[in-house]
Structures are given as structure tokens and as C-alpha cells.
Amino acid sequence: MLTWKDVINFSVNGNPTPDRRVEKTEDEWKAQLTPEQFRITRQKGTERAHSGALCSIYDEGKYNCVCCTTALFDSTIKFSSGTGWPSFTQPIKENAIKYQRDTSYGMVRVEVMCNTCDAHLGHIFPDGPEPSGLRYCINSESMILDKEMA
Numbered sequence: 001m002l003t004w005k006d007v008i009n010f011s012v013n014g015n016p017t018p019d020r021r022v023e024k025t026e027d028e029w030k031a032q033l034t035p036e037q038f039r040i041t042r043q044k045g046t047e048r049a050h051s052g053a054l055c056s057i058y059d060e061g062k063y064n065c066v067c068c069t070t071a072l073f074d075s076t077i078k079f080s081s082g083t084g085w086p087s088f089t090q091p092i093k094e095n096a097i098k099y100q101r102d103t104s105y106g107m108v109r110v111e112v113m114c115n116t117c118d119a120h121l122g123h124i125f126p127d128g129p130e131p132s133g134l135r136y137c138i139n140s141e142s143m144i145l146d147k148e149m150a
């Protein structure tokens, strides 16, 4: 199980190697995604709180990256944080997510990205539920819920 210490270690010393890489040009992403998906995942945008379609959904399934379809989270690690964004306590797999120090807007935060295609997903905070204590705060627009649990 990942803890905040692991997250900081990844963001400072480098992330785990992904199973595969997907790289596309900005124009290719633009053609594939909706304008809102593009703004959030490729330009590090944030959707308005409580606006996301996946915010209050707890159906069983996997949450896949909207850009490259890699599985990022699943419904067993989703929890209701009350923040207005889908929240998770762990990644589906240790190397699914990439962590990067983010000092934008005068804050020191840890940005969460898809480790396969570098899509911006959201941020992670050390105030989640036990036992991991992690809260992945993720934009709905960056994920697709795949209801078939493989």
C-alpha cells in the first residue's frame, strides 16, 4: 500500500516505470478529446467542484484514463470526501500514476498524472482515510468509468 512517504519519494526521486507509454501531439489529443477533457488533461485544468459526472457515482468498475484508457483507480478504493471531486485512497496499481511537485498558485502541492500518457488528473493530499491516509482528488473529466470489472 502506498503512503504519503512513498508519494513524496516518487515526486522527488522519480516515478515507477509504467507498463507502456502513449505519446501524441497536442493536435492529436485535441482531435480525440472534448474541449473540456483537453483543457483539464492536457492543459492542467480543473473542473468546478460538484460538476463532474463521476463525483457521486459508486457503481462497480474501473476508472480509466480518458486519454489512453489505462486503468487508474477502481470502485473499491473510491470514497466520499465531500470535496466535490471523485476521491480515491490508492491507485489501482503502483505504476499507474505519476507524481510531480506543483508550486503553481503559490501553493506546494503534489500533482497526479497518468503515468502512461502524462494526462493531468488532479492532486493528492495526506488527509485521506486510514490505513493509507491518502486522498487522490481527481477530475471526473479525466476518467471514464468502465463498469466491466475484468
Ligand SMILES: [Zn+2]
Pocket: 065, 066, 067, 068, 069, 070, 114, 115, 116, 117, 118, 119
Ligand atoms: Zn493516460
